[in-house]
Amino acid sequence: MNEPAPSPILTVRGISKSYPGTVALRGIDLEVRPGEVIALLGENGAGKSTLSGIIAGAIQPSTGTMTWQGRPYSPATPRDSITRGIGMIHQEMRLLPDLTVAENVAVGRWPTRAGFLSGKTMLRQAQEQLRKVGFTGRVNQPVRELSVAGQQQVEIAKALMLDASLLILDEPTAALGETETTALLECVRSLRTQGVSFIYVSHRLAEIAQIADRVVVLRDGEKVAEHDSGGISPDTLVREMVGRSVDRLFPEFDAPRDEVVLSVEGISDRAGRFDDISLTVRAGEVLGIAGIVGAGRTELVRSIASLEPLRCGEIKVDGVPLPPNDPIAAKAVGVVLIPEDRKRQGVILSDTIEDNIALPNLAAITRYGFVTPSGVTRFARKAAARFGIKGDIGDPVATLSGGNQQKVVLSKWLSSDPKVIILDEPTRGIDVGARASIYEVISELAQQGKAIIVVSSDLEEVLGLAHRIMVLAQGRNKGIMEAAEATADRVMAYATQ
Amino acid sequence: SSTGADEGEITIGLAMPNQQSPFYVAIRKWVEDEAKRENVKVLVADAKNDADDQVSQVQDFITRGVDGLIYIPAGAAAATVPVRAAKSAEIPVVTVDRNPKDAPGDTFIATDSVAAAQELGEWVVKNAGDKGNLAIIQGQLGTTPEEARDQGFKKGIEGSEIKEVARQASKAWLQDEGYQITTDLLQAHPNIDIIFGRADGLALGAAQAARNAGSKDMLVVGFDGDPSGLEAVKSGLLAATVTQQTTLMGKLAVQSTLKLIKKEQVPAEQLQKGILTTGENVDQYIANHP
Amino acid sequence: MTQNPASAGPRADEGRRSRRGAVKGVAWILDGVGGPFLGLVVLVVIMAIFAPNFAKPINLINILDQVTVLGILALGATAVIITGGIDLSVGSVFALSVMVLGWLSHDGGMPLWIAMIACVAVGGLAGLVNGLAVTVTKLPPFIATLAMMSVARGLANMTTDGRQITGYPEWFYSLASTRYGGFLSITLMALIVLYVIGWAVLKYRSSGRAVYAVGGSPEVARLAGIKVQAVTTWVYVVAGLAAGLAAIVLASRLDSSQPSAGEGLELDVIAAVVIGGASLAGGVGRITGTLVGVLIVGVMHNGLNLLGVSPFLQQVIIGVVIAAAVFTDVLRRRKERSA
């Protein structure tokens, strides 16, 4: 900190935040200068979102002060921060499902002429921002029809509409693939040259190295390190975040066994989102599915789990065909899907951790026809321990940090004894330490002879986990390659051909 | 004014305030019976106690081209608009039960409630031995029948030793309400030994509640002479009621309408006597409702 | 990267636009209310064939006249429902307003125009209480307005101890009854003007858009800097004001005020709005849809009366038609999604 830096646009002094039973932040100090990208790192539950939310006026701090452009700043609502030029993308996507993409981008800042909304201007402005982030969908379609990645892009475009001097991006790339991430980073760089500052939260250390001017590391609500450059070795950052070093992210996998557990034969989707897909997964094998956003991976795996009707084709488990479009039958023979959309499909946010974990496992908990609360607690406690879920199992899932919510989703599904496990973006928003432990679990499951499918937009993850990788592009199988012959470049070449 | 689609046949519109009250149900039945005998078509509309709906329904009758209107007003008192609308379409109007003050029907058919309630009051005084503690289960407050029955009954028990110890109002003249209110009144005032339910439904509910509470010599009287009320008088559950001559009123309404259609003279008011009904005369009214 | 995002950039919806093509003008107004509108057309055709005198101009005007009260109330309810709320008190507040009108002008001896202002103001006040109960004390809208439903009805009855008030001046009565040009009464004109205003506000004003945002997700709206509490409070006030205006129409139409007015009306109002395509989950709804919903209800009642269908059978038919009307909308949306 020796350079004569311009005076900070934002200063944060001694910010603390406590929730019943938890202290989320303890005495955080932070300065943000114009045109600077500050990376905010920390494991799940470290307090990154809480700090971001406080700066954006969405959360009220317990103690501490802030100044903005030299003047005292204590936003009571997000409106206060927005009017001062601070915008934020929230980690959990916050869109209006029934409104169109354009309207979501414009929400709260509708362009008006003589007091009346101008639909054309709105469309034009929205399109402009959406183009910057590489959105390729229709701007007139309701947001509820978008994939998670598409929604994330809309969310980013919405923040760009603000014309803010400080943008807080809370895990903007968690749901994005390589292409979209690149577009986003490009966008950040170009805004930075225009003097816009960023607070950038991410678990992807590679991105941090690319764009961060400074790195701030939080652990258990405290600031434990601050670096004046983005080029810190990942090992150092991980050690600071997790408090120990994670020497090996991906565990070793044994060679798969011979017997084929899952075989998919020429299935096609009714709406044409994927077409004529065949694949097999053997016991103990991990099949990775890669592809760019909107390639149809999610639709494909949902159909394999019998959650969507098929136009044609057949799915067999241990050689026995699954009845079509019957998720309960699929579950009964041991096919489970861990969905990508945590909020809508993964957990009931208002319910407790234990109730969420118990839900797909009720049959296992039932004794003499009754499900006792103590049985539920016992079961859930064991599952929570296995996955390292932070927090009391009697707490509502809504009070957990994003990463911990994801762990609840995993533990809920993997506590039964499935045959086929399909994980759709299993580590979205998960910190490095926890990610390693989830990979560990996947490897254990493989060892037990489960057939596993991993869908991920994180190429490193697919490459590190899978025995074989299938690349999907525009709903078509572009080829299945052995892990040994797969490289990032090859996969991307297939995915975008 | 016979612009109706069914030229030639006479059509009468019957605008009902609701179809829950046995009194109205009975009127409708007798109107329909009489109309059938006269070879006249009746259209029925139920306002479900909503005066605004009733205006719409009368408009629809006029559109439909009815030749005459029998109007039983919905709402607390009577709205004038249906009468005015019908008159401006030159359709004769017979009002039943309630008569709009500022725009009366061509003829008005109703029971002389004040006189009948007074007679009932006098009968109660006689049968209770000139003394007792009276509870009154009122109908819907502010309505014409409630006020007329109150006025007459008060006159009837004037000068006697009967004390009114409790009164509570129902919202819709319903039996369930009568039951609920009476159960509670009997708790608050255990000394009650006479109950006047302002309608047979209310009185029946009250009698049932008294029976459940185990009080044997409760004197319960009602008003209206519904079929179920008459049965109750016969079984002794009710001591007395006032029978409104619904059969007669229904027939009269049709006859008056037909006369008015033929431009014959009809008196402006045709008040009917309410018949005091007790165990002695109830059988004949069960057999043949007056 | 192999792909150039700019070239494949966001697309506007070509397909939809060309589908409109031919009947562009109508489609623009009816945008998104196709399902219910089709239902209305079918209903009108059926009635025109079977119900005597249905298609006569005078009857069609009658129908408009008959739906004025429902229409005004449904207009306010639309905004409430779009925010994801519900207003059960609308019938009672309407009754309270109409009693205040009668009471002040008759027992209170005030000039009628002052009573009219008070009538609307009382509606707005009751709406304000609803709104604050929802936003400040955080009661669920169902409960806040259910409580108001009971309170306002009690107060309406208490003004005159249950009695009704009859007889307004001739000019007041003629507001609803004199048809200028043989067609438009003042109240009908008011209805039309209110619908145009409501439609324009919801579609073209920021405040209207904010109503949709709040209904879609109050949290999203808050994070986007929208004054969620203010917007929510306002829609209830608007619903209350609508009840006050409808009360004037009622008093004029009936030439009287009665405390039992509007009993059970809350469900009719909500039904009309939902038939028009609004969702009780919030975020969805259109003024044009509500108009169609109101007309469906009006045509059905009128047609069944003209047909001389017995009132009991009418109840059965009305239930079936409500279900069928909303079902067409469900079908349309399902088709749209899978298209």
Place this chain on the structure above:
Amino acid sequence: MTQNPASAGPRADEGRRSRRGAVKGVAWILDGVGGPFLGLVVLVVIMAIFAPNFAKPINLINILDQVTVLGILALGATAVIITGGIDLSVGSVFALSVMVLGWLSHDGGMPLWIAMIACVAVGGLAGLVNGLAVTVTKLPPFIATLAMMSVARGLANMTTDGRQITGYPEWFYSLASTRYGGFLSITLMALIVLYVIGWAVLKYRSSGRAVYAVGGSPEVARLAGIKVQAVTTWVYVVAGLAAGLAAIVLASRLDSSQPSAGEGLELDVIAAVVIGGASLAGGVGRITGTLVGVLIVGVMHNGLNLLGVSPFLQQVIIGVVIAAAVFTDVLRRRKERSA
């Protein structure tokens, strides 16, 4: 792993358990209905002080007796509301059932016990139609049951053309009126048994948990292998069966059947359930809470009648009490969150 999650669990749980400590048994049953229960206690104390004879045992039994119908209906409605649905048809279905009972046993000349079975079956059938309308035709519950409300009322009226039926056999009448041990009538016993069953099912059966899951998020429940459609259909059937049972209680109590039974009752039923802490958004609600809600309504009506309060003022007071009762619950939750 940097943390030991196993240690986190029991620590926090201990806090909870010790808080219970003293009144463990009661607390266990009342678990989570503290707010409304407190409201009930306050109400009872006030009434005991001011209302003549309120606290007499016979009056307290009377209250139980008076809430039997509401209680049975609210039991069914609780399950519906937990799934995030609503049943507006309950009052009408109840009337239809009671008319079927009277019609079959009187005009139809059937043995009373067969008519009783038919009465409950008709309720269940109406509930099934509601359930299928919601799950298969995907109508919003509000609309599906609003339509059924109209249809069932029409049918109830049509059975006897609007007339009421009076006079049941003595044994039937005594179901509601003979109090065994000076206390328990058969109908009251039935109410208690139904509540115990409902409580046990919702708390201790996986089907009960499925009801909560469906209300919390149908999509999550579906992925968890719960038959969402079946569960949803069933809760409406249960609500219908409850209406049929309540119809028997009513007929026994009044010794008659009338087609106007239960008008406006749907809102009372929903109010009782929500006062008991259930949320119309689904996923939240308890049988014990509903019981408390039903008793609050019962005590209030009874107390106000004992006090001789005019029905108009009663309406105002009831509205205020509903709002206040739910407000205590809002407060409690807010405190719990920030505690």
